[in-house]
Amino acid sequence: MLAAEQKPMYRFLAVQTAASVVGLQAWTTLFNNFAVEVAGLDGAQAGIVQLVRKVLGFLALLVALLGVAFALATPASAACWQPFWS
Numbered sequence: 001m002l003a004a005e006q007k008p009m010y011r012f013l014a015v016q017t018a019a020s021v022v023g024l025q026a027w028t029t030l031f032n033n034f035a036v037e038v039a040g041l042d043g044a045q046a047g048i049v050q051l052v053r054k055v056l057g058f059l060a061l062l063v064a065l066l067g068v069a070f071a072l073a074t075p076a077s078a079a080c081w082q083p084f085w086s
Helices: 007-038 042-072 075-085
Strands: none
Touching: 007 042
16 A cells, blocks of 8 residues: 555646546547648548657657767766666
């Protein structure tokens, strides 16, 4: 069972999870309705728009991961992590 001091965090995580699911579903519904009714896109065209958005997101993630990798590759940061490796 959870300790008394962990229950507020558990509640926060549950609310945050529910809010993210509701928000993503709302965004998907609004985008699909806008794409069909206002922009006049069919399924393939809406898919291309989503593809471009997701590729750019993955490239941003790649840049962030490369930044972390290069930061950890410097001698000063490697010395900080040495106690965890042995």
